[in-house]
Amino acid sequence: MLTKRQNLLETIKGGKPDRFVNQYEFMDIIMEVPLVKDCFLEPGTERKNNWGVHYIWPEGHIGQMPVHGEHTVIKDITEWKKYVKAPSVKFSDEDWAPAIKHANSVDRNEQFVTTPYFAGVFEMCHNLLGMENALMAFYEEPECMHELIDFITEYELAFAKEVIEHIHPDALFHHDDWGTQRNSFMSPETFKEFYEPAYKKIYGYYKENGVELVVHHCDCYAANLVPSMIEMGIDIWQGCMTTNNPAELIKKYGGQISFMGGIDSGVVDFPEWTQEIVDREVEKACKNGKKYFIPSLTQGLNLSSFPGVYEAVSATIDRVNKG
Numbered sequence: 001m002l003t004k005r006q007n008l009l010e011t012i013k014g015g016k017p018d019r020f021v022n023q024y025e026f027m028d029i030i031m032e033v034p035l036v037k038d039c040f041l042e043p044g045t046e047r048k049n050n051w052g053v054h055y056i057w058p059e060g061h062i063g064q065m066p067v068h069g070e071h072t073v074i075k076d077i078t079e080w081k082k083y084v085k086a087p088s089v090k091f092s093d094e095d096w097a098p099a100i101k102h103a104n105s106v107d108r109n110e111q112f113v114t115t116p117y118f119a120g121v122f123e124m125c126h127n128l129l130g131m132e133n134a135l136m137a138f139y140e141e142p143e144c145m146h147e148l149i150d151f152i153t154e155y156e157l158a159f160a161k162e163v164i165e166h167i168h169p170d171a172l173f174h175h176d177d178w179g180t181q182r183n184s185f186m187s188p189e190t191f192k193e194f195y196e197p198a199y200k201k202i203y204g205y206y207k208e209n210g211v212e213l214v215v216h217h218c219d220c221y222a223a224n225l226v227p228s229m230i231e232m233g234i235d236i237w238q239g240c241m242t243t244n245n246p247a248e249l250i251k252k253y254g255g256q257i258s259f260m261g262g263i264d265s266g267v268v269d270f271p272e273w274t275q276e277i278v279d280r281e282v283e284k285a286c287k288n289g290k291k292y293f294i295p296s297l298t299q300g301l302n303l304s305s306f307p308g309v310y311e312a313v314s315a316t317i318d319r320v321n322k323g
Contacts, residue, residue: 002018002019004021004025004026005109005110007019007021007026008026011258011290011292011293012235014291017290019321020290020294021260021294021295022318023294023296023310023313023317025111025314026111027112027171027173027215028102028111028113029115029116029301029302030113030169032101033115033163033167034096035091036118037098039118039119040064041055041057042057043057043058043059043061044058044059050087051073051084051087051124052073052085053066053071053073053127054067054071063305068130072129073127074128074129074148077129077133077137077140077141077144077148078141089155089159089161096166096167099166099167103167103169112169112170113167113168113171114172114173114215115163115167115173116175117159117172117174118175120175120176121153121176121198122177122185123175124152125149128148135185135186138186142194145194146194149195150198152198153201156202157201157202157205160202160205161205164206164209164210164211171211171212171215172213172215173238174202174214174215174216174217175216175300177239178220179221180220180221181243183221183224184220184221184224188224188225188227191225195228196228199232199233200231213236214236215236215238215260216229216236216237217238218238218239219239219241219265219298219300220239223245223248223249226252226257229257230256230257234257235257235258236257236258236260237257237259237260237261238261238296239298239299239300240262242262246259246261246262250288250292253292257292258292258294259288259293259294260296261295261296262295263298264281264298265297265298265304265305266298267281268281268313269297269299269304270305270306271306273306273312275312275316278316282313282316282320283316295317297309
């Protein structure tokens with residue numbers, strides 16, 4: 001029987017996986033990494049993050065969101081340098097100790113030691129500017145947007161250097177949502193101009209420094225951006241919703257990139273979820289086959305918004321694997 005790591009590699013390389021990869025099982029995500037461990041609020045709270053972006057997690061909602069209006073960080077894109085100050089990526093040995101301890105405890109023959117990164121380059125742009133202002137700036141002030149993107153990219157590269165030196169990750173799990181359920185926020189041409197070069201630098205740096213696997217979370221419609229994902233160096237697109245038609249993507253791009261998802265969180269992860277719904281959606285997803293595909297909730301971590309859903313999905317995938 002292949003290890004989780006071996007089975008993942010067989011899956012994404014079009015080899016001979018002996019079972020479906022079960023959701024996030026191949027990654028041990030080091031959530032203790034400084035900068036990352038304080039990313040998330042508690043429900044019912046609000047505060048500014050280290051970039052000055054004001055976040056709120058309202059009671060009764062399933063996640064946090066940035067708030068703009070009077071809280072918008074960049075008031076004028078043409079003067080972005082006046083408003084934006086990048087936080088330090090330098091942390092003490094004491095700050096790094098929990099992440100190092102966790103990374104050292106992982107059996108790297110079994111799983112990939114994985115560093116997470118939340119709020120990627122596009123999300124940082126609209127977190128700082130507001131969504132409408134960010135999208136308009138591509139057309140009205142493209143030079144300023146290129147400058148801002150370059151600034152954010154350099155920050156990510158500085159962070160990458162620190163995390164590589166401290167925990168030597170095997171994989172990167174990087175978040176950046178690029179669309180709605182129906183379409184991408186920008187055309188493939190605009191995306192290619194503004195974001196493809198940034199991610200080629202970021203993902204290229206990780207791979208040049210020993211990171212074997214790049215997993216990019218994007219739980220939306222982004223099928224039209226897959227050529228850019230391949231060019232960027234993404235190995236696995238996590239969050240691939242059914243609106244993207246995973247079967248068609250596997251047929252067209254299998255061998256260049258793999259797809260993780262096919263079980264839409266919005267369909268199964270809600271208060272009145274049932275095992276019957278979970279079984280139906282998992283079995284439907286598994287029809288995509290084992291090569292270049294990983295059945296998983298589209299949620300951007302190994303968890304669910306409502307208790308028991310993630311575990312139920314994993315149990316059903318195990319059942320499918322046992323035949």
